[in-house]
Amino acid sequence: MFYVRIFLQYLEQYLKTRLVYRWDFLAQFLTDLSFQAVNLVFILVIFSHTTSIKGWTREEVIFIYGYFLVPFAVFTAFFNLWEFNERYIIKGEMDRVLTRPVHSLVQVMLETMAPESLAGALVGLLIMGWAAARMDLQWTVWDIPLFVIFVIGGVLIYGGIYIALTSISFFSDSKTDIQPIMYNIGNYGRYPVNLYHRIIQFVLTWVLPFAFVGFYPASYLLDRDHWMWLAFLTPVVGVVYFAFGVFCWNWGVRHYRGAGN
Amino acid sequence: MLSAYLEMIRIRFLMMLAYRVNYYSGIVIYSLNIGVNYFIWMAIYGSNNSLQGMTASQMATYVAVAWMSRAAYFNNLDREIAQEIRDGTVAIQLIRPYHYLMVKFFQAWGEGLFRLFLFSIPGMLIVSLVFPIHLPGFDPVWLLFAVSLFLGFVINTQINMITGLAAFFILNNEGLVRAKRVLVDLFSGLILPIRFYPGWAQAFLSYLPFQAISYLPSMILIKGVGGSALIHAFTVQIIWCVLLCLPIFLLWRRARRTLTVQGG
Numbered sequence: 001m002f003y004v005r006i007f008l009q010y011l012e013q014y015l016k017t018r019l020v021y022r023w024d025f026l027a028q029f030l031t032d033l034s035f036q037a038v039n040l041v042f043i044l045v046i047f048s049h050t051t052s053i054k055g056w057t058r059e060e061v062i063f064i065y066g067y068f069l070v071p072f073a074v075f076t077a078f079f080n081l082w083e084f085n086e087r088y089i090i091k092g093e094m095d096r097v098l099t100r101p102v103h104s105l106v107q108v109m110l111e112t113m114a115p116e117s118l119a120g121a122l123v124g125l126l127i128m129g130w131a132a133a134r135m136d137l138q139w140t141v142w143d144i145p146l147f148v149i150f151v152i153g154g155v156l157i158y159g160g161i162y163i164a165l166t167s168i169s170f171f172s173d174s175k176t177d178i179q180p181i182m183y184n185i186g187n188y189g190r191y192p193v194n195l196y197h198r199i200i201q202f203v204l205t206w207v208l209p210f211a212f213v214g215f216y217p218a219s220y221l222l223d224r225d226h227w228m229w230l231a232f233l234t235p236v237v238g239v240v241y242f243a244f245g246v247f248c249w250n251w252g253v254r255h256y257r258g259a260g261n
Numbered sequence: 262m263l264s265a266y267l268e269m270i271r272i273r274f275l276m277m278l279a280y281r282v283n284y285y286s287g288i289v290i291y292s293l294n295i296g297v298n299y300f301i302w303m304a305i306y307g308s309n310n311s312l313q314g315m316t317a318s319q320m321a322t323y324v325a326v327a328w329m330s331r332a333a334y335f336n337n338l339d340r341e342i343a344q345e346i347r348d349g350t351v352a353i354q355l356i357r358p359y360h361y362l363m364v365k366f367f368q369a370w371g372e373g374l375f376r377l378f379l380f381s382i383p384g385m386l387i388v389s390l391v392f393p394i395h396l397p398g399f400d401p402v403w404l405l406f407a408v409s410l411f412l413g414f415v416i417n418t419q420i421n422m423i424t425g426l427a428a429f430f431i432l433n434n435e436g437l438v439r440a441k442r443v444l445v446d447l448f449s450g451l452i453l454p455i456r457f458y459p460g461w462a463q464a465f466l467s468y469l470p471f472q473a474i475s476y477l478p479s480m481i482l483i484k485g486v487g488g489s490a491l492i493h494a495f496t497v498q499i500i501w502c503v504l505l506c507l508p509i510f511l512l513w514r515r516a517r518r519t520l521t522v523q524g525g
Binding site for chain 1: 285286289290294295297300301304305307312313430431434435436437439440443444446447452453457458459462
């Protein structure tokens, strides 16, 4: 309850600061949309040259992409840790965070959140819905709670990996380019994994399990039962990776000495 | 004066050398991108040997060449300029006895050269060991490619300057910077060679500067474009280099007048 109240207060402050730069708010929204459209253009153009890729039709690939956008949007809204190193470690804001009686990770997440990114989830649902309507997918009652669980699992995986990576900042005060790498790899989880070489499939499943964020759950919702058990593993993998991320964070905080002096 | 600008190239080159971790991780990023795009394209080709006049083997080479060229022409000028506008350091730069944008351009050049020699060329050697790509041997086409790649670098840098200068008008242009990046990757032919687009889109894209960044140089190397097509490619690139100076000039003139340094 305490955390809910804090969340709402941060949200209020956030909206105030964002609405000062009203045009910027709109620009951000439009650029986010174009970002998602670009990937869709790629899929559409590709399928004007072929009817299926390794057994996947156009609508199926679009459905997977639409699904992927939902956990991805929630992730970008609340795990905006890109500039953590610069803002909190190099400029020393971490010291302020650590003196307060709320868990440091929660504070950092709330201070850097960008709730307008949630619009991407709506776009994702629309894309999914469009593709599903064209395929005559059979929906059961179970698909809706499963969808929610899969999305939460996906967000936890994404979040866990990024928290773990961000924790590196506690040990080194120079910038690293590991996050952009992860950003690229994360995007590859939205294509059917059987496109890739076995080694890449293995990495996307068991090492950096981004395939659980997009492909495995989406393929189950597409009634492709081949990956069913992997899809059901999504929340488990999510909890494991998120716990790992938080563990790294706490460990990093204990190790943290402060910058400058 | 020119020697001062040339010095900027050297300094930026050495600065890049200092960030060793970024350098190694960069090679990993690019190899990964080439790998994944290679597999996606090979799956798209499937049993087709040729699509849109490009064979599967040419496509594999295209992916490698286009990504490695990107390493050379890519720079963070948009972020840098926007950052200096936001934190007010641009004001100090303005009173120094050189042209701010020229300094930025030469710094970008230093970065480009660094990435070309320590990044693209070694990366290309590694990638050619792993993937079946076919590059021309000792051939004058490499020289044409080099010139074309440089012009692509100039155009990309100019577009970055425009995006960065936009920070004068929309104070937080982070979203614009990110959107510009994906648009350039898509419309320059990096992710999708221009000839794969439907006819109307190809016609549309031919009026935009983006294809001159990546598609034209890569095609010169891979398909050995010759004769009038080659002259056409170079003409398009040079025209854009000149045309893009105009919006930069106008933005810059207006920007200096409207400069508001936040909290500076």
